[in-house]
Every structure is written in structure tokens, then in C-alpha cells.
Amino acid sequence: xxxxxxxxxxxxxxxxxxxxxxxxxxxxxxxxxxxxxxxxxxxxxxxxxxxxxxxxxxxxxxxxxxxxxxxxxxxxxxxxxxxxxxxxxxxxxxxxxxxxxxxxxxxxxxxxxxxxxxxxxxxxxxxxxxxxxxxxxxxxxxxxxxxxxxxxxxxxxxxxxxxxxxxxxxxxxxxxxxxxxxxxxxxxxxxxxxxxxxxx
Amino acid sequence: xxxxxxxxxxxxxxxxxxxxxxxxxxxxxxxxxxxxxxxxxxxxxxxxxxxxxxxxxxxxxxxxxxxxxxxxxxxxxxxxxxxxxxxxxxxxxxxxxxxxxxxxxxxxxxxxxxxxxxxxxxxxxxxxxxxxxxxxxxxxxxxxxxxxxxxxxxxxxxxxxxxxxxxxxxxxxxxxxxxxxxxxxxxxxxxxxxxxxxxxxxxxxxxxxxxxxxxxxxxxxxxxxxxxxxxxxxxxxxxxxxxxxxxxxxxxxxxxxxxxxxxxxxxxxxxxxxxxxxxxxxxxxxxxxxxxxxxxxxxxxxxxxxxxxxxxxxxxxxxxxxxxxxxxx
Numbered sequence: 001x002x003x004x005x006x007x008x009x010x011x012x013x014x015x016x017x018x019x020x021x022x023x024x025x026x027x028x029x030x031x032x033x034x035x036x037x038x039x040x041x042x043x044x045x046x047x048x049x050x051x052x053x054x055x056x057x058x059x060x061x062x063x064x065x066x067x068x069x070x071x072x073x074x075x076x077x078x079x080x081x082x083x084x085x086x087x088x089x090x091x092x093x094x095x096x097x098x099x100x101x102x103x104x105x106x107x108x109x110x111x112x113x114x115x116x117x118x119x120x121x122x123x124x125x126x127x128x129x130x131x132x133x134x135x136x137x138x139x140x141x142x143x144x145x146x147x148x149x150x151x152x153x154x155x156x157x158x159x160x161x162x163x164x165x166x167x168x169x170x171x172x173x174x175x176x177x178x179x180x181x182x183x184x185x186x187x188x189x190x191x192x193x194x195x196x197x198x199x200x
Numbered sequence: 201x202x203x204x205x206x207x208x209x210x211x212x213x214x215x216x217x218x219x220x221x222x223x224x225x226x227x228x229x230x231x232x233x234x235x236x237x238x239x240x241x242x243x244x245x246x247x248x249x250x251x252x253x254x255x256x257x258x259x260x261x262x263x264x265x266x267x268x269x270x271x272x273x274x275x276x277x278x279x280x281x282x283x284x285x286x287x288x289x290x291x292x293x294x295x296x297x298x299x300x301x302x303x304x305x306x307x308x309x310x311x312x313x314x315x316x317x318x319x320x321x322x323x324x325x326x327x328x329x330x331x332x333x334x335x336x337x338x339x340x341x342x343x344x345x346x347x348x349x350x351x352x353x354x355x356x357x358x359x360x361x362x363x364x365x366x367x368x369x370x371x372x373x374x375x376x377x378x379x380x381x382x383x384x385x386x387x388x389x390x391x392x393x394x395x396x397x398x399x400x401x402x403x404x405x406x407x408x409x410x411x412x413x414x415x416x417x418x419x420x421x422x423x424x425x426x427x428x429x430x431x432x433x434x435x436x437x438x439x440x441x442x443x444x445x446x447x448x449x450x451x452x453x454x455x456x457x458x459x460x461x462x463x464x465x466x467x468x469x470x471x472x473x474x475x476x477x478x479x480x481x482x483x484x485x486x487x488x489x490x491x492x493x494x495x496x497x498x499x500x501x502x503x504x505x506x507x508x509x510x511x512x513x514x515x516x517x518x519x520x521x522x523x524x525x526x527x528x529x
Contacts, residue, residue: 065212080208084212091216098220
């Protein structure tokens with residue numbers, strides 16, 4: 001039973017409730033960083049990484065500091081959820097950046113500018129809050145974080161691939177650049193809507 | 201309720217703050233301050249002319265691998281001196297190179313078309329269609345890939361869709377050289393102002409017929425014969441100037457029957473020796489590429505105007521400024 005639920009979470013986050021296309025979170029990098037495949041890949045990797053870390057830390061904070069039944073204070077502080085999550089995600093990313101820079105310079109260079117960029121991304125906060133709303137346990141939260149990141153990367157890469165080809169396409173002048181990108185984003189959202197029929 | 205909120209958030213903030221402060225000390229990565237200083241001195245264009253990934257990469261290479269410090273094309277002399285100061289070594293500058301497009305065709309009025317190209321309007325794409333629409337297969341395609349790739353806006357397009365390189369803006373970074381699919385652009389030292397502006401390897405007659413500007417090099421070899429310093433060779437029906445030998449006298453441009461060689465200086469004035477100033481050091485006579493200066497030691501020199509090619513080298517080398525050029529207007 002446990003495994004089948006995890007599987008459902010993975011498929012659900014990647015396809016059915018894809019963060020960008022279905023939930024409309026993290027649209028800024030989706031449009032902004034999807035011009036080239038390699039930068040899209042870098043961004044995607046950084047998002048997977050940060051979402052996983054953020055799911056872990058926010059679940060711990062929520063359950064041991066804020067939730068009335070399980071916290072060490074024993075009082076209801078759930079209304080502080082958003083602000084503590086933002087704070088802890090920002091701190092976490094800063095900390096991880098320092099550690100990576102010291103211990104793995106190669107990885108630090110590969111992630112580059114994208115790591116600090118996504119600190120305040122709404123998709124990262126979104127995955128943390130959804131973990132709480134869906135009342136996932138610790139393992140499920142982490143799995144949800146990873147698969148949400150994979151879903152984000154998938155859509156970003158697809159978009160980057162399409163936009164690279166678009167550069168050479170004969171697009172009407174008034175639609176060149178951003179307008180056609182938005183239209184394509186809409187078409188992709190329609191296509192992904194097809195997954196919502198899946199029942200797991 | 202407000203109090204608990206303040207306390208909990210405050211404590212959380214303090215804990216996180218202290219944690220980050222400790223981490224930043226513990227995981228501090230030492231960076232050589234020289235790298236930062238050099239990076240500041242570099243122009244920050246990240247053009248890659250130095251052969252390193254961006255200015256930061258070049259700065260690191262200078263400090264760590266003792267790479268030469270005169271590789272930055274956009275920075276020029278100033279930057280070299282600044283880096284020399286930071287590194288504590290002597291500066292040696294290179295002459296600035298600029299890009300030269302070696303084709304005078306490619307515009308609207310001066311190109312013969314093989315066919316009308318209605319495809320994608322980039323040189324790269326046009327090349328795929330049987331080497332492009334220009335009848336001369338060595339000629340410019342005219343879709344301005346070089347203009348788009350130039351990071352310094354040094355290449356502009358005129359009314360005739362011809363590309364013009366602004367010598368003051370060009371930094372010699374070489375991006376256009378890589379971008380041109382016909383390999384028409386070459387980096388040439390800025391003082392070498394006489395250039396062969398044709399790349400056609402076709403035989404004389406073919407080259408002349410195909411060139412829309414009628415300025416193809418037909419490989420006749422007159423320039424090679426007339427060159428006083430033997431700097432020109434004819435290879436595969438094309439004149440090639442050896443810029444190490446060239447003295448920029450402009451004779452080749454004068455004799456070229458098709459105007460494939462262009463002299464950007466225009467009129468070369470005749471140098472003249474002011475006898476009162478000349479101390480007879482014979483430097484000019486030694487440097488003269490055609491031995492046109494009659495130089496006995498300690499006596500005022502004379503220039504043989506029949507032999508003189510008006511290259512102007514003597515004017516530059518004279519230590520007493522005794523040689524001047526009278527301008528013929």
C-alpha cells in the first residue's frame with residue numbers, strides 16, 4: 001500500500017498536477033529561462049535540488065514547531081506557516097550554497113546563478129505548503145518535492161526545445177518572441193490537461 | 201498571541217542568523233584578491249577574445265596559470281598596464297587588430313544572384329542552399345550574421361546593405377570571424393591599411409564575371425611584381441598580403457587593374473628631409489625598405505623621390521623629427 005501511494009504521488013506531481021502547467025506556479029522561470037536547452041537544464045536541476053531540500057526542512061519545522069499536537073511548544077502557531085517557510089527556505093538555500101561552494105566546486109559552477117535565483121520562487125513555497133495541506137508524512141513530502149522538481153524540469157525542457165526551434169520558424173511579426181511563447185504555453189497546458197483523466 | 205509570534209519568529213531568525221554566520225566562516229572559500237582586482241580591471245564584456253570563458257575565467261588564468269596579460273582585445277593597452285600593475289610584471293602590448301571583411305560584394309546593387317532566396321534570412325541557413333544566392337561562391341551572403349554577433353555594435357549596415365566596420369568600435373574579439381560561414385573576415389593589425397578585399401579562388405575570367413561589384417582578384421600578379429618588399433604572393437588565383445612584411449605603401453592598390461586591393465589611407469604624401477634638423481644618424485636609411493635614402497654618416501640625408509614608395513616608415517623612425525610629409529592635396 002505504502003509503495004503504491006508513493007507511486008501515485010510521483011505520477012501525480014510530475015504529470016497530473018504539474019506545478020507549472022496545471023497549478024500555474026513558477027511561471028516566471030518557465031518563460032524566462034526557457035530560451036536555451038542548457039540553461040533550462042541547469043535551472044531544472046537547481047529546482048529539483050531546492051524543492052527536495054525545502055520539502056524536508058519545512059515539513060520538520062511545521063511538525064516540530066508550528067503544529068499544536070506535535071510541536072514542542074504545544075500551542076497552535078500554524079498561522080505563521082508562510083513566513084517561517086519563506087525564511088527557512090531562504091536560509092537553507094544560502095547555507096547549501098556555501099557548503100557546495102566549499103565541498104563541490106564543480107557542482108557549484110554547474111548550478112551557478114540558478115541556485116540563489118530560485119530562493120524566492122513560488123513553486124518552492126508551493127510544494128512546501130501543498131505537503132502540509134495534503135497531510136503527507138515525512139517520506140511522502142520528500143518524494144513529492146523531488147517529483148515536483150522533475151515535473152518542473154520536464155516542462156521547462158520541453159518548452160526550451162520548442163522555443164529553440166521557434167527561432168527558425170516563420171512567425172508573424174506581431175507574434176514574434178513572447179506572444180508566441182505564451183500561446184505555446186497555453187497549448188502545452190491543454191495537452192497536460194489530458195493527464196487529469198488518469199486514475200491511480 | 202502577538203508576543204508568542206514575535207518570540208518564535210525572533211528566535212528562529214536569530215538561530216538561522218547565527219547558523220549562517222558560523223557557516224560562512226567555516227565554509228569560507230579563499231579567493232586570491234588579485235583575481236578580483238584583475239576582474240575589475242577587465243572590461244567585463246565576456247567576449248571570449250582571450251580564449252577563456254569570460255573575464256572571470258581570464259582573471260583566474262592570469263593569477264593561477266601565469267597566462268600572458270595582453271590577450272584582452274577590448275581592453276587594449278590601458279587594461280594591460282593595469283593588470284601589469286596588479287601582477288607586478290612588465291607590460292608588453294600587442295598592436296590592436298581589427299576585423300576586415302574581404303569582399304566588396306553582398307549588397308543590394310552589387311551582387312549577381314544565382315537564384316532568389318526566400319528561405320531563412322541568416323548566412324548560415326543560406327549557405328545550405330547550394331552555397332548561397334551570391335553568384336560568386338566565395339562572396340558575401342549579405343544576411344548580416346556578423347552584424348548580429350558583434351557584441352560592440354561595431355558593424356553597421358548602409359543603404360546598400362553593405363556591412364561597414366567601425367575601426368574605433370571594433371575590438372578584434374573575433375566573433376564575426378567565427379560567425380562568417382564564408383570565412384571572409386580576417387583580423388588584421390590596425391596599421392596595415394592596405395587589404396585585398398576578395399577571397400575568390402576562381403580563375404581570372406570567372407572571378408571577374410561572377411563578382412557583382414566588378415572588383416574580384418583575378419590573380420594577375422601585377423601587385424606581387426610591383427610590391428617593393430615582396431609581401432604579396434599569388435596562391436590559387438588570389439593575391440595574399442603577408443602583413444609581417446607589408447610596409448603599407450599602397451602601390452599594389454594603385455596598380456591593381458580590378459581595384460580588388462583597397463588602400464584605406466588614400467593619398468600617400470611624399471616624405472621630405474629638413475636638412476637643418478637632420479643629424480645624419482642613418483636610422484632612416486637603414487629602415488627604408490627600398491633603399492631610397494642616401495645616408496652618409498653625419499651628413500644630411502637625401503631621399504631619392506624616384507625610388508621612394510612613400511610608405512612613411514622614415515617619418516616614424518627619425519629620432520629628431522627631421523622628416524616630414526608634405527601633403528599633396
